[in-house]
Amino acid sequence: MGRGAKRAVSAQQRQQQYDVDAEWSPADLKLLKDLKRAEAQLPEDAPRALLSIRLSVLTDETTSPVRQELDLRILARDMGVRVIGVASDLNVSATKVPPWKRKQLGDWLNNRAPEFDVLLFWKLDRFVRRLSDLSTMIDWCLKYGKNLVSKNDAIDLTTVVGKVMITLIGGIAEIEAANTSTRVTSLWDYAKTQAEWLVGKPPYGYKTVVDENGRTVLAIDETAYKVLHWSRRRASKISASRQVRIIKRAGVPGSEGLTTSTHLRRLRNPALMGYRVEEDRSGVGRKSKLILGKDGKPIKVAEAVFTEDEFAQLGRDLDRWGKNQPARQEGGATKFLGVFVCEDCDTNITVQVTTTKGVQYKYMRCSGCKGGGAGVNDPDGVNAALVRDVLKVLGDEPVLVREYAKGAEALKRKNQLEESVSYYMKGLEPGGRFARTSFTQEQAEETLNQLIDELATIDPESTKDRWVNAANGKTFREHWEAGGMEAMAADLLRVGVTCKVTRTKIPGQRQPAVHLKLRIPKDYRDRLVIKEDDFASKL
Numbered sequence: 001m002g003r004g005a006k007r008a009v010s011a012q013q014r015q016q017q018y019d020v021d022a023e024w025s026p027a028d029l030k031l032l033k034d035l036k037r038a039e040a041q042l043p044e045d046a047p048r049a050l051l052s053i054r055l056s057v058l059t060d061e062t063t064s065p066v067r068q069e070l071d072l073r074i075l076a077r078d079m080g081v082r083v084i085g086v087a088s089d090l091n092v093s094a095t096k097v098p099p100w101k102r103k104q105l106g107d108w109l110n111n112r113a114p115e116f117d118v119l120l121f122w123k124l125d126r127f128v129r130r131l132s133d134l135s136t137m138i139d140w141c142l143k144y145g146k147n148l149v150s151k152n153d154a155i156d157l158t159t160v161v162g163k164v165m166i167t168l169i170g171g172i173a174e175i176e177a178a179n180t181s182t183r184v185t186s187l188w189d190y191a192k193t194q195a196e197w198l199v200g201k202p203p204y205g206y207k208t209v210v211d212e213n214g215r216t217v218l219a220i221d222e223t224a225y226k227v228l229h230w231s232r233r234r235a236s237k238i239s240a241s242r243q244v245r246i247i248k249r250a251g252v253p254g255s256e257g258l259t260t261s262t263h264l265r266r267l268r269n270p271a272l273m274g275y276r277v278e279e280d281r282s283g284v285g286r287k288s289k290l291i292l293g294k295d296g297k298p299i300k301v302a303e304a305v306f307t308e309d310e311f312a313q314l315g316r317d318l319d320r321w322g323k324n325q326p327a328r329q330e331g332g333a334t335k336f337l338g339v340f341v342c343e344d345c346d347t348n349i350t351v352q353v354t355t356t357k358g359v360q361y362k363y364m365r366c367s368g369c370k371g372g373g374a375g376v377n378d379p380d381g382v383n384a385a386l387v388r389d390v391l392k393v394l395g396d397e398p399v400l401v402r403e404y405a406k407g408a409e410a411l412k413r414k415n416q417l418e419e420s421v422s423y424y425m426k427g428l429e430p431g432g433r434f435a436r437t438s439f440t441q442e443q444a445e446e447t448l449n450q451l452i453d454e455l456a457t458i459d460p461e462s463t464k465d466r467w468v469n470a471a472n473g474k475t476f477r478e479h480w481e482a483g484g485m486e487a488m489a490a491d492l493l494r495v496g497v498t499c500k501v502t503r504t505k506i507p508g509q510r511q512p513a514v515h516l517k518l519r520i521p522k523d524y525r526d527r528l529v530i531k532e533d534d535f536a537s538k539l
Contacts, residue, residue: 218302235317342366374512395477411463
């Protein structure tokens with residue numbers, strides 16, 4: 001290949017913006033040019049196509065993204081549709097990442113739906129690998145009036161075969177979901193009663209090994225064993241939070257992200273006595289409880305890390321430390337986490353709760369300043385001040401919801417009016433059917449003026465599929481009064497609103513002076529618009 005050809009290939013690669021190297025040969029570039037030339041001949045109102053290209057790994061055995069794009073452009077030409085975009089998601093697993101969560105295709109599906117009419121993909125396994133994902137995409141296409149076409153599979157929502165496929169796929173997906181749920185539940189129920197370790201992640205302190213009979217069983221992890229017994233011996237002398245700091249400083253493998261709550265959960269897990277456990281969902285927080293066998297006794301699955309006496313004493317030691325702490329509050333003590341930001345260190349301000357001599361204290365502190373900065377012991381008052389400021393600035397803004405508006409009806413009426421106008425204008429020309437008498441001419445001119453007036457009222461944008469913001473009749477003040485501080489906090493985070501908190505020490509007083517400064521993005525009105533997530537409930 002000559003130097004000039006190489007430059008052309010490189011430029012084309014940059015234009016396609018593939019995530020991995022994809023070589024365009026001179027023949028590929030010539031074909032692409034020919035296809036674009038043919039596309040330029042399409043009428044202005046030709047349907048618009050989005051090409052979806054995906055590969056998990058680019059190898060010699062896979063169909064390259066270049067080949068996929070060219071094949072899909074040929075399909076678009078044969079269908080008479082104009083290619084308006086290429087969603088290229090390479091090095092992406094279709095099993096793990098559904099279409100709506102992929103970087104490029106997801107942006108088109110969630111934000112740019114009005115820009116295309118048909119979604120083309122090369123083959124079903126290049127688009128999705130799970131029937132439930134395909135069923136979700138079919139539902140989405142039917143909702144927004146899009147077509148879904150595969151080059152190498154009988155999937156086309158405008159054909160009879162395609163519609164039959166929808167019914168079949170929907171039924172199969174429903175059966176698959178029900179069967180999967182039944183199989184998983186049955187497997188877990190069976191596994192809970194077995195001494196052999198059939199499924200699941202081993203509890204901290206153990207690892208899985210294969211015994212002499214070829215069965216997978218639990219064995220003690222020596223490193224975790226040493227950490228757990230060190231923690232047990234120190235539990236009466238040092239707090240769990242200090243234990244975590246020491247464990248991290250010691251460089252224990254896997255301790256980089258260890259937190260106090262995780263460490264306590266590990267120490268209180270009855271699985272450390274070698275018993276089978278399951279998660280207790282009856283209260284707040286994550287806890288484990290013993291599973292009893294048919295004889296009413298705990299099911300033994302491994303050698304014990306702690307004896308029952310050691311485990312009981314450890315629990316009592318941990319309880320003594322915990323008596324100085326309040327019960328965990330569901331939802332947390334910090335109402336506006338991520339909204340309150342320290343002016344000095346630019347880190348989040350949180351509410352820390354402690355109990356001393358039976359009295360509960362709450363302090364607002366940051367994580368960047370020394371000692372958390374000057375503690376503010378009136379978080380409820382600060383929250384109330386923020387609420388007042390937000391309501392003053394944003395409370396009267398109307399709640400707008402993004403809705404999908406189809407332009408088919410307006411376009412149909414616009415075309416009818418244009419045809420009627422042309423008909424009457426031609427009839428009013430000298431020698432035309434309406435120019436023969438003064439009466440017919442006056443009637444035709446009156447009708448023509450009415451048609452022109454109606455045509456002028458049609459907004460050209462209304463003839464296109466588009467997003468529109470519709471008011472739901474409420475203000476954000478009313479919206480937040482119904483949803484409370486949690487709803488306000490969620491909206492402020494979504495919009496990107498922050499509140500800078502300045503704490504100034506006052507001589508002779510413990511409580512610092514607090515100054516709040518609300519920071520609202522310039523495009524806050526656009527960000528306030530509530531956008532329905534079509535895929536929110538999908539995994």
